[in-house]
Structure formats: structure tokens, C-alpha cells
Amino acid sequence: MPETNRERRQQAYREAIRLKVCSVCLDSRDDLSCSLGGRVCAIEGHLSQLVEALSGIDSSRIDPYEEAVRALVCSDCEQQDEQGQCRLRNKGDCALESFLPFVVDAVEDVNQRLALEGEPRAGEPAQVKGPSS
Ligand code: SF4
Ligand code: SF4
Secondary structure, three states: OOOOHHHHHHHHHHHHHHHHOHHHOOOEOOOOOEOOOOOOOHHHHOHHHHHHHHHOOOOOOOHHHHHHHHHHOHHHOOOEOOOOOEHHHHOOOOHHHHOHHHHHHHHHHHHHHHHHOOOOOOOOOOOOOOOOO
């Protein structure tokens, strides 16, 4: 079955995260595969929401990205309790939380590449190419 546009984009984000985030994460193996046992990394498990949350922000500070992750990803994550507490976050054991600047960098890199190819950012409608003038 041919790969859809969405799958191709998801794969591009996955690959950028592997190179920019897994490469600095202590839970990665030499080939950058993930050695986490018993749970899925929050970056992988919430990739679509994560990309959408980060793509709506353009800031030189990390705080707005953190706020977006808390609001759109943590709020839907099974690790966070009803009081908004997350055991993994408190232990520094969530890669998304620990490596957020690297995750932002990876997502923004892919977004820039997609923009150059005329693809919309996550959450934006596709551009309709008009007749050339
Ligand atoms: S925990 Fe997440 S960031 Fe770390 S190696 Fe696994 S998938 Fe990559
Ligand atoms: S910090 Fe906790 S609640 Fe937020 S994504 Fe990571 S594991 Fe999930």
C-alpha cells in the first residue's frame, strides 16, 4: 500500500527525533533504538499531539513549549494523575520533559523542511497552488 502524506510526515518527525533526541538519551542503544522496557516513550506515544502542540509556537524561550506540552500532551498521558502530578516527570524520567529543547529543535527542523517543500505545518490547511503568473 502506498505511504500516505501523513505517514511520510510522521516518519520524518520520528527520524529527526531519533537523530536529535535519542542520540543524547541514556535509554538509547548504540544503533539509537530505544531500550525502555515496559512502557513506550512519551515522545513516541504522543507524537501527533506533540507535533501539533509544538508547531503552534514560535519562541526563543522554552517556557511556551513547556506549557503547550503540559496542556496538550501531559493532560492526555496515562502517567499523569488527576492532580496533575507525574511520577516520571518528578523523577526526571520522561524523555519528553528532559530533552524538550532537542525535541523542539527536531520538530522545527522538519517543519522548515516541509515548508520549503510547500507542505503545511501540523494543524494548518494545505496550500492550494494557483496558476503561475
Ligand atoms: S526514551 Fe525516548 S528519547 Fe530516549 S531513546 Fe527511547 S524513544 Fe528515544
Ligand atoms: S511528563 Fe509525565 S505526563 Fe507528561 S508526557 Fe511525560 S510521562 Fe506523560
